Amino acid sequence: MEKSNSNSKCPSHLILLCFLISSQFWGFSLPTSIIQQHLKGFKDHVDGRVSKPREDGFHEIHCSRERSRVAWKIIQEYLMPYVEKERYQLPTTCRVHRDNDIYREQEEHKVHSGINEWRCGFCKKAFYEEKYLDKHFDSRHYNLLNASHGKCLADLCGALHCDLVVNTARLKSKCNPAAAAKNRHLCESLANSCFPVNKGPSANRLHDFFLRQFCDAHTCSGGSRPLSKKPKKRGKLYIIISISTLIVLLLYYSFVYLFQRGLKRGSQELKRIRRNGLKKKPF
Known part of the structure; x- marks a missing residue:
């Protein structure tokens, strides 16, 4: 039922769009922004990712924000440090x-x-929890979303092992060979599109790394451990201890230097006093 209702909206969008475009030929000066807005609306309905606004004012988007956030975290922690190390630019098709x-x-x-x-960076409105800010984005800043096909990172969670990160431990459910093969195929397609082997040595190395880091674990025969390589990051405690140690050493050597300098100055003054205070013996 929901799908048929969504499709019924397309003819009305198409008729209105044809009217707007034809008006340009009859001499009406309509703003191009209106035409572009209806073009985007028609494209979103055809794509099927965005549906009509709900009664509560929120726009329903068929893409999980939470899982997209997890996928982005995995990309930033387990992939991008190696991409930056190779100084490789990801293609926009990736x-x-x-x-x-x-x-x-x-x-x-x-x-x-x-x-x-x-706090919302667009309108500066404050919220107590992140989930309320997410709802604010959905209702007030929906126009900033690009809901075209292929923009949902949550669709890549199967290849990127999102469930493993969310549960912080390997899932104990029985392995599904069909699901593993599907995720492996998606993972390998990501490696091929993001790091084409014919784009140079850096792309070739990153291609092999992506297969080892993400794809090899998609098997039911006990493959390699996913997300096994992660750059070592020095924590804040290490930085604080290092700075504190440097400050203590600086103070210690400064005290030793000033103390030794004070001893030398004191010994020189004592020698001068002794020389000036001696009286000559009478003959």
């Missing part, structure tokens, strides 16, 4: 590219200024 995340612009406009304070 689905893990920043521009291919429907929620990326909104996520980058989240300001987390405290434990219970989240």
Whole structure:
């Protein structure tokens, strides 16, 4: 039923779009922004990812924001450090590219200024929890979403092992060979599109790394461990200890230097006093 209702909207969009375009030929000066807006609306309905607004004012988008956030976290932690190390530029056709995340612009406009304070970077409105800010984005800044096909990072969760990261441990459910083969195929297609082996040595190395890091574990025969390679990051505690140690050493050597300098100056003054205070013996 829902699908048929969505399709019934397309003819009305198409008729209105034809009217707007034909009006240009009859001399009416309609703003091009109106035409572009209806073009986008028609494209979104045809694509099937965006449906009509709900009664509560929220636009329903068939892409999980939470799983997209997990997928982005995996990409940033387990892939991008190696891409940056190789100084490799991801092609825009790569689905893990920043521009291919429907929620990326909104996520980058989240300001987390405290434990219970989240702020919208667009209108500066504050919220107590992140989920309320997400709802605010869905209702107030929906026009910033690019809901075209291939922009949902949550669709890549099977290849990127999102469930493993969410549960923080390997799932104990029985392995499904068909699901594993599907995820492996998706994973290998990502490796081929993001790191074509004919684009140079860096792309070739990253292609092999992507297969080992993500794809080889998609098997029911006990493959390699997924997400096994992660760059070592020095924690804040290590940095604080290092800075504190440097400050203590600086103070210690400064004290030793000043103490030794004070001893030398004191010994010189004692020698001068002794020389000046001696009286000559009478003959």
